[in-house]
Amino acid sequence: xxxxxxxxxxxxxxxxxxxxxxxxxxxxxxxxxxxxxxxxxxxxxxxxxxxxxxxxxxxxxxxxxxxxxxxxxxxxxxxxxxxxxxxxxxxxxxxxxxxxxxxxxxxxxxxxxxxxxxxxxxxxxxxxxxxxxxxxxxxxxxxxxxxxxxxxxxxxxxxxxxxxxxxxxxxx
Amino acid sequence: xxxxxxxxxxxxxxxxxxxxxxxxxxxxxxxxxxxxxxxxxxxxxxxxxxxxxxxxxxxxxxxxxxxxxxxxxxxxxxxxxxxxxxxxxxxxxxxxxxxxxxxxxxxxxxxxxxxxxxxxxxxxxxxxxxxxxxxxxxxxxxxxxxxxxxxxxxxxxxxxxxxxxxxxxxxxxxxxxxxxxxxxxxxxxxxxxxxxxxxxxxxxxxxxxxxxxxxxxxxxxxxxxxxxxxxxxxxxxxxxxxxxxxxxx
Numbered sequence: 036x037x038x039x040x041x042x043x044x045x046x047x048x049x050x051x052x053x054x055x056x057x058x059x060x061x062x063x064x065x066x067x068x069x070x071x072x073x074x075x076x077x078x079x080x081x082x083x084x085x086x087x088x089x090x091x092x093x094x095x096x097x098x099x100x101x102x103x104x105x106x107x108x109x110x111x112x113x114x115x116x117x118x119x120x121x122x123x124x125x126x127x128x129x130x131x132x133x134x135x136x137x138x139x140x141x142x143x144x145x146x147x148x149x150x151x152x153x154x155x156x157x158x159x160x161x162x163x164x165x166x167x168x169x170x171x172x173x174x175x176x177x178x179x180x181x182x183x184x185x186x187x188x189x190x191x192x193x194x195x196x197x198x199x200x201x202x203x204x205x206x207x
Numbered sequence: 208x209x210x211x212x213x214x215x216x217x218x219x220x221x222x223x224x225x226x227x228x229x230x231x232x233x234x235x236x237x238x239x240x241x242x243x244x245x246x247x248x249x250x251x252x253x254x255x256x257x258x259x260x261x262x263x264x265x266x267x268x269x270x271x272x273x274x275x276x277x278x279x280x281x282x283x284x285x286x287x288x289x290x291x292x293x294x295x296x297x298x299x300x301x302x303x304x305x306x307x308x309x310x311x312x313x314x315x316x317x318x319x320x321x322x323x324x325x326x327x328x329x330x331x332x333x334x335x336x337x338x339x340x341x342x343x344x345x346x347x348x349x350x351x352x353x354x355x356x357x358x359x360x361x362x363x364x365x366x367x368x369x370x371x372x373x374x375x376x377x378x379x380x381x382x383x384x385x386x387x388x389x390x391x392x393x394x395x396x397x398x399x400x401x402x403x404x405x406x407x408x409x410x411x412x413x414x415x416x417x418x419x420x421x422x423x424x425x426x427x428x429x430x431x432x433x434x435x436x437x438x439x440x441x442x443x444x445x446x447x448x449x450x451x452x453x454x455x456x
Contacts, residue, residue: 057310057321059311067315067385068315069314109316150316154316157362170382170383172382172384173382173384175384176315176316
């Protein structure tokens with residue numbers, strides 16, 4: 036059982052993402068906004084397994100999260116796919132301290148990308164009836180999300196990276 | 208010499224007694240100038256427990272409550288009867304389902320709550336969810352045991368609402384922010400801060416007369432449109448129990 040867990044730890048963590056996305060712990064939030072959880076998993080996964088895997092699992096994550104949220108008009112898939120591809124091109128770094136900061140920065144950038152793509156969809160949808168200017172205050176959602184994601188990424192991503200690396204070494 | 212000194216120490220201002228009387232005199236002058244207000248206030252506090260009507264007030268308040276309850280029920284009945292005559296939508300539904308909130312996302316882009324009653328309990332897509340304060344949102348999806356509710360603040364949500372004071376219909380648009388926007392398609396609508404917004408009698412999604420919110424601020428007029436920010440009466444971030452209204456529209 037223990038062996039199975041170490042081998043498949045990345046998959047177990049993958050299952051955990053939608054749950055934490057739904058759980059939405061308020062005490063972790065800032066201005067009522069949560070960090071963008073899927074990136075914490077996607078970053079180490081893509082860094083280890085490359086762009087192609089990043090793309091595929093970005094798509095999977097997007098599909099799952101879209102099914103959990105009710106928004107039929109807006110989707111998180113493009114942002115997550117783009118992040119998956121980008122993260123796959125990043126090389127692993129040997130220096131641990133630099134690695135921590137890098138994870139934070141990369142995750143903030145990723146969440147900025149996802150948030151912006153989502154916001155653009157909302158704008159585009161409401162472009163026709165000229166009320167899109169009303170949506171400007173919602174930009175604070177993006178900023179809060181970027182800040183929180185950057186803050187938590189060094190703690191979570193680095194841990195996940197170690198776990199995933201470990202499980203991969205065991206497999207070979 | 209000693210005797211002379213003793214005499215000089217026993218002047219009237221050296222006696223405690225005379226100062227005492229002087230104090231009383233000053234006090235009485237104060238009472239006279241203040242026309243006895245001190246006495247009256249003192250009497251007010253002393254006599255407070257013996258006032259008539261303490262008990263009476265409670266009784267009257269209670270009967271007023273009962274009166275308004277009876278009136279409310281009568282008006283409700285009347286309303287239903289008149290609506291039937293005019294074949295309008297029914298505002299009071301026969302069946303309400305109470306449900307607990309098991310997951311809430313009230314910040315960021317995704318604004319929804321998940322309830323612990325699903326299609327098993329008879330919840331259907333399109334049902335209205337209200338909490339203490341008023342409207343929260345609409346059921347957008349049901350599973351066997353749960354149902355998901357799109358909140359009014361979600362960017363997905365667009366509802367027809369009614370501003371009662373100026374008798375005008377508007378559109379309530381969620382922005383992914385805590386304050387949704389009210390759009391009035393009329394340049395000279397006389398909307399003011401503090402106006403009450405309820406669900407529109409003309410809406411096809413909602414039953415009429417459900418309280419929604421209060422106008423908090425009014426934005427600049429944009430191309431023959433007036434927009435205002437609405438402060439919601441029901442606070443989805445703190446509500447734990449909600450009611451699902453089954454309405455046939």
